[in-house]
Amino acid sequence: MQTNNGQVFTISSSDATAKGQVKVQGFLVLEGSIARLHISPSGVNxxxxRRDQLMKEGVVEKHADGLKFTRDYLFDSPSGAASFVLGQQSIGWTEWKTPQGETLSQVMRLARDEDAPILSESQQAAILEKHELLLADGKLPTTEELEQSYTLFRERFAA
Known part of the structure; x- marks a missing residue:
């Protein structure tokens, strides 16, 4: 996962308010963040x-308004961090947002106009040319060879 130059993302709900940052190793929830105290039935297991572990280690403490982070804590992923904070299974890529309301996904992932081609015409031509060269050198299977392999696979593994 790439970082985004210290950009701070937030999650806010009626009973949770957290800030965090993308790090190479995962997603860092910042000290002072408040996680929802109660966990939804779908998220208990x-x-x-993790909550029990972090309470034992003193990373979070129980407060009247939720679980407060006493120090920064690195989660493996944005979704793990969001799930912990919200007390339910969550997709961190859409839950964590900038102050402008952009999701982590919008900021960090490649976005393009859906009508725009993924590759330019010159890139497409270069790939097709390379494909033809590999076919001519016998380094790629032909369409017929692929079809034979698919047929054999279906015969052996079809349900």
């Missing part, structure tokens, strides 16, 4: 063990 995955979230509760």
């Amino acid at each position: 995955r979230i509760q063990p």
Whole structure:
């Protein structure tokens, strides 16, 4: 995962407010963030063990308004961090947002106009040319060879 120059992302709900940053190793929830105290039934098995661990280690403390992070904590992923904070299974790529309302996904992932081609015409031509050269050198299977392999696969593994 790439970083985004210290950009701070937030999650806000009625009972959770957290800030975090993308790091190469994962997603860092910042000190002072408040996680929802209660966990939804769908999240108990995955979230509760981590909460118990972080409470034991003193990373989070129980407060009247939720679980407060006493220091920064690095989660493996934005979704793991969002799930912990919101107390339910969450997709961090859409839950974490900039102050302008852009999702982490919009900021960090490649975005393009859906009508725009993925490759330019010159890139397409270069790929097709390379494909033809590899076929001519016998380094790629022909369409017929691929079809034979697919047929054999379906015969052996079809349900």
